[in-house]
């Protein structure tokens with residue numbers, strides 16, 4: 001029903017959902033504070049349980065004093081391409097929450113989920129602006145916690161490499177083959193009326 005970016009959706013969604021994807025070939029150009037903050041602004045408007053807004057964003061622009069430290073937190077397989085990004089953003093979330101009427105902090109069951117929602121908004125806004133945000137779990141969370149001075153009670157969640165699409169032939173050969181928008185499982189394997197269905201029993 002909607003086609004864009006070599007992808008095809010079965011229902012008439014907005015093309016932005018197909019246009020967002022995660023390339024690894026980046027130009028290495030600089031990104032303005034305004035563009036990066038426009039993406040963060042979109043993330044800020046995500047919904048969260050009790051509107052506690054547990055997300056925090058720690059970022060480094062390319063060619064700044066913080067850049068090498070951020071690149072150095074990534075696993076080698078991510079460094080090889082993310083070193084050409086324009087900005088790196090690390091998302092952390094406050095795992096503690098105060099219930100209404102209480103000053104005691106308890107573990108939030110939704111802080112990661114809430115921050116994941118903000119993360120999705122960030123990536124969609126990047127895509128709307130002609131940038132790409134490629135998410136990464138492949139980085140050293142323990143080192144990030146210490147080296148980025150994250151406060152106790154916060155969880156290091158996720159990282160984004162933000163960049164403009166570059167020349168894929170400059171990537172290592174193994175990554176060149178993966179440099180295209182991916183597809184998705186069919187909805188019938190994901191959505192069930194009334195009862196969960198394991199993959200083997202899902203309706204054909």
Ligand SMILES: Cc1cc2nc3c(=O)[nH]c(=O)nc-3n(C[C@H](O)[C@H](O)[C@H](O)COP(=O)(O)O)c2cc1C
Nearest residue numbers: 020021022023078134135136137138139158181182
């Ligand atoms: C939680 C999470 C962790 C990811 N970690 C990495 C990573 O460490 N390195 C990488 O190259 N891509 C990583 N990705 C990107 C996914 O591989 C990519 O989003 C997925 O294949 C779907 O492709 P698309 O984003 O182009 O639609 C990650 C994505 C998510 C959401």
